[in-house]
Amino acid sequence: MRITCPICGPRDRREFYYQGAAVAIERPAPDAGAEVWDDYLHNRDNPAGETRDLWYHESGCAAWIVVTRDTNTHEVMGAELADDAKAERP
Amino acid sequence: MRFSGWRVLREGLTGNRGWRPHWRDAAPKSEYDVVIIGGGGHGLATAYYLAKNHGIANVAVLEKGYLGGGNVGRNTTIVRANYMMPGNSEFYSHSLRLWEGLEADLNYNVMHSQRGQIVLFHSDGQRDAGARRGNAMINQGDDAELLSRADLRRMVPYLDYDNARFPIYGGLLQRRAGTARHDAVAWGYARGASERGVDIIQNCEVTGIDTKGGAVTGVQTTRGAIRARKVAIIVAGRSSQVAAMAGMRLPIESHILQAFVTEGLKPCIDHVISFGMGHFYISQSDKGGLVFGGDLDMYASYAARGNLPMVEHVMEAGMTLMPMIGKARVLRSWGGIMDMTPDGSPIIDRTHIEGLYLDAGWCYGGFKAVPGSGFSMAHLVATDRHHPPAARYRLDRFRTGRGLMDEEGTGSQHNLH
Numbered sequence: 001m002r003i004t005c006p007i008c009g010p011r012d013r014r015e016f017y018y019q020g021a022a023v024a025i026e027r028p029a030p031d032a033g034a035e036v037w038d039d040y041l042h043n044r045d046n047p048a049g050e051t052r053d054l055w056y057h058e059s060g061c062a063a064w065i066v067v068t069r070d071t072n073t074h075e076v077m078g079a080e081l082a083d084d085a086k087a088e089r090p
Numbered sequence: 091m092r093f094s095g096w097r098v099l100r101e102g103l104t105g106n107r108g109w110r111p112h113w114r115d116a117a118p119k120s121e122y123d124v125v126i127i128g129g130g131g132h133g134l135a136t137a138y139y140l141a142k143n144h145g146i147a148n149v150a151v152l153e154k155g156y157l158g159g160g161n162v163g164r165n166t167t168i169v170r171a172n173y174m175m176p177g178n179s180e181f182y183s184h185s186l187r188l189w190e191g192l193e194a195d196l197n198y199n200v201m202h203s204q205r206g207q208i209v210l211f212h213s214d215g216q217r218d219a220g221a222r223r224g225n226a227m228i229n230q231g232d233d234a235e236l237l238s239r240a241d242l243r244r245m246v247p248y249l250d251y252d253n254a255r256f257p258i259y260g261g262l263l264q265r266r267a268g269t270a271r272h273d274a275v276a277w278g279y280a281r282g283a284s285e286r287g288v289d290i291i292q293n294c295e296v297t298g299i300d301t302k303g304g305a306v307t308g309v310q311t312t313r314g315a316i317r318a319r320k321v322a323i324i325v326a327g328r329s330s331q332v333a334a335m336a337g338m339r340l341p342i343e344s345h346i347l348q349a350f351v352t353e354g355l356k357p358c359i360d361h362v363i364s365f366g367m368g369h370f371y372i373s374q375s376d377k378g379g380l381v382f383g384g385d386l387d388m389y390a391s392y393a394a395r396g397n398l399p400m401v402e403h404v405m406e407a408g409m410t411l412m413p414m415i416g417k418a419r420v421l422r423s424w425g426g427i428m429d430m431t432p433d434g435s436p437i438i439d440r441t442h443i444e445g446l447y448l449d450a451g452w453c454y455g456g457f458k459a460v461p462g463s464g465f466s467m468a469h470l471v472a473t474d475r476h477h478p479p480a481a482r483y484r485l486d487r488f489r490t491g492r493g494l495m496d497e498e499g500t501g502s503q504h505n506l507h
Binding site for chain 1: 328330334339341342343344389390391397399488
């Protein structure tokens with residue numbers, strides 16, 4: 001599996017650390033309530049198919065990126081900086 | 091059809107013409123008392139114990155593929171009870187005791203082999219941790235022995251004891267641990283359940299879960315609608331997809347775990363050996379192949395096959411631990427899909443829908459849990475009460491923070507187990 005870092009270009013998967021589902025960029029407000037926080041911390045869509053997850057380019061430019069992948073085939077469809085992904089949120 | 095030495099002899103002398111299929115390949119009826127989604131080890135064991143322990147035999151096991159084609163056929167066949175946390179400790183202890191009576195109970199040879207499992211340690215600190223774990227295992231009623239380096243060397247002389255990075259200081263041995271033939275476990279439970287009247291329905295994928303007024307009423311499948319008073323989701327590896335049909339989001343992320351087998355060799359590895367520091371564990375199958383596995387690939391996946399970096403890591407770990415393995419040729423590799431929970435421990439619980447039950451989140455511990463999970467899940471489905479050995483496997487523990495079972499002590503968070 002190769003991931004195209006928006007800054008460094010296509011790189012081996014070993015350069016990246018996997019954080020988990022990209023929900024991490026949708027952190028709720030501190031006073032959002034226990035239910036919202038439980039959902040954010042623990043529950044996952046966990047899709048079989050297209051997914052978006054958060055990776056850290058540990059052995060590269062140290063950028064946090066949101067990768068769009070297919071969990072059935074390991075195809076990597078795209079990646080963008082987590083900052084940009086966050087800015088695009090409605 | 092009962093199996094016995096006499097029966098094998100008689101069939102051998104009469105051309106093996108008397109063997110019959112081990113279970114009925116049933117067609118779905120329109121209604122059951124209990125529908126079990128998932129014909130893997132856990133689903134079949136649940137059906138068996140529902141019929142045997144609770145007299146509930148009007149049960150269907152719905153399997154989307156073929157019986158034993160999921161994770162029960164994709165593991166490394168290890169059976170052990172060396173957990174430490176309250177919750178896991180009593181559950182796996184119970185499961186191991188069920189394993190010990192399983193062949194007689196099922197009248198089926200699951201090739202359960204209590205060859206012993208050795209967990210290696212490489213420092214004084216790890217020896218202390220091993221002693222503590224061993225004491226916890228003895229306290230839970232199981233066996234554990236702390237082996238010195240000299241003891242271990244007599245038992246398994248072929249390890250690299252003087253490795254510069256991971257010198258071997260000894261090991262924690264559980265003699266009652268071992269392996270079993272994974273397919274036979276699925277077949278044995280299927281046969282036992284089928285004999286008691288359970289319908290095992292293959293090639294029947296559940297496409298929807300029907301509810302009315304907050305209670306389950308049945309399932310939609312590729313072979314028509316089936317009504318049921320109770321429905322049990324037992325599909326570890328696919329739990330999120332099936333639970334989503336009931337509007338649930340689970341605390342589960344699916345990961346890939348790879349395993350490997352070499353060509354058949356003469357007997358050389360007599361135990362299960364776990365090299366935790368290399369994320370490597372190995373045993374030898376009765377056919378002669380060295381069966382070994384590593385750590386998760388560490389990204390969400392349903393591909394049932396992994397990537398090359400983990401293949402390389404596992405081979406390196408094997409060479410580090412036992413250089414002799416370099417002469418063996420790898421025959422096959424495969425991947426299982428793991429339901430990973432935040433704390434690395436499973437779930438056996440009711441859901442917010444009346445009559446809908448969940449058995450999920452087995453992380454990488456599902457195979458050895460098959461008898462215990464089936465026994466406890468059947469108890470829950472039949473009586474609506476938690477079975478004591480599995481009473482801590484609550485779905486709400488992540489929300490409340492009470493009763494988390496973080497066996498590795500790394501924290502209750504996805505990606506840490």
